[in-house]
Amino acid sequence: MFLIYRLATVSHRSRVFVAIEVNGTLYELAAAYEAFKAARGRHDFFKARHNYSMLDLLEEWDLFDAVLDEVAAFLVEPGTDTSAYAYAEDEVSFLPPVYYPDKVLNAGSNFYDHSKEMGAAPPDTETQEPYFFYKGRKETLIGHGDSVRLTPRSGYVDWEAEIAVVIGRKAKRVDRKDAYNYVAGYTCYNDVSARDRMRRSNETFDYDWFSNKGNDTFGPIGPYILPRKFMPDMSDINIKCIHNGDVVQSFSTKNIIFDIPRLIETASSVTTLTPGDVIACGTGAGAGMAHGIKVGWNEMHKVFEHMYAGKARLLNAGDTIAVEIDGIGRLENKVVAATSEKLK
Template identity: 35%
Template sequence: METLPSLAGPFALGTFSAGDQAPFPGLIAGDRVLDLRTVPALGQPPRTTRDLLERWDDVLPLLAGAAAADAGEWRPLAGLRVHAPVEPRQVLQSGANYRTHVIDLAVAHEPEGGRPAEQVRAETAAMMDRRAAGDQPYVFTGLPSAITGPYDDVVLPSWCTKPDWELELAAVIGRPAFRVGRDTALAHVAAYTIANDLTARELVFRRDMPEIGTDWLRAKNAPTFTPLGPYLVPAGFVADPGSLRVTLRLNGQVMQDESTKDMIFDVARLVSYASQTVRLLPGDVLLTGSPAGNGLHWGRLLRPGDVMEGAITGLGVQRNRCAGEAA
């Protein structure tokens, strides 16, 4: 498991359990975890990290004090299971938000005998420029039931023929946000974490109903298709979410390695845009899109036994083994 030296800031939050006991919200500092249910300064004992996010402005300074004190019950990280760090009510996902990634996917999806690759690249690049100029991100909804832990197995469904990875920076909401402007949007982000937004590539487009377009329900929401975590790193510890390295290794080989600078729309713009329609709530998770280097680009999709290792600067590392669905 990943420990704190790879994390930005002096502490982070997560969800942990020991043996068959119920999961609890914890503060991780170094190689120890503080059971936040045992910290009197927090008042009503939190049952989940979402309880903390509900009163984030009041809780954050108390967490900083708890991290520096010996009060409460501390446990060794090595003896604990690490779960997804939060259970969101809503998951929002940004599609087509990395310039190089979108161009690569357009080339990969071009039918055999279709337009030349260079023509597809040029036309897609022009489309991306128009989107950026028009200030219109593409955001859709995901399902919380697809979330799994940062070290749990990812189950590849028997029906899925083209399972692919998409490592992403995820913003976690603290203050509720509804119709907020870009200039104030980041004030509503409590923390950042890592998400891997797995996709069944063969189901992205509805071949039977091309006029409908994409089918994100089937393509992205199978159980375990969204590994999340390991931890919630407070936003104040992340100097610039627009300059983080996103790296995914498959069986030790680097497949994705890109900066969030390649995003077309930054975190502030995505939060603001989503909030124009949706009332964002504490604990909600907003995925910001995936950089280039997906399996479709490499011609190498996921198989049982594969191990994905995803890292983002200052946010730790998640490792997930792919398992075939049991008969």
């Protein structure tokens, strides 16, 4: 039986490092690995380096995945002195766990219950493919405990709790039956969205995913990556979103339209997936803009009318928004006011 552990990228006194979390304690991975080797008389079969970034681990995931089980067990053995490299959660700051991925792909409208609440007819999985959009990396992704900064371009900012896949092997034209072999693990994700920037009525293109989804800080992610082997069955994973203490989303992956293997198959048929890439799987029912209204198929316009009438539940400065996924963890962020300051 494996000892369950999770991985994170954290900073402590301005020093950034990968941590392995076991039983609620964070350990600096590079130091823990050195201590493990010394105790076991093991040779270093990885590239010599003073530290490991998450991308370093993921690029050699097949090797690290095996040895991390042993390191985790070593850390909790009686007599192991970890005082020089052990931290409590409140002693560190969390960064995006992959700091930074090459690509962040987001599956749009990928849960039946969310499609229903938005009045959007779901796609036919036999004849259609998943819909993806890109989200930014360095300016968009933020870690657990960081702040979502509202944008002056929108007064209707919403949440979308999601589970995200972290890729662990280079993947191109992967068949869905083999797709899980390319997954390193899973993490929490919040696809923060500027709803009034979603549609451009009477313009050349109806949808503006860039202005809707691509704002700075609109991609909270983390704090942990749970290795795939600890969550082998993805058919019924519960995902929650908590807004100011109220559970506003509670849904399951059993309502997903295109499952994870199908997402990987389609994405890898278009672009080469590389270790560290993130695929966010979409959100379920409970989006703030649809709070307090029920509509039929093809009645999305009524959801917008409802929102513009001030009846939706949306994000405001001072709010707290969190994503919780069974077995993976809790991602929590504060919301702060927009700023019009220019960078110099």
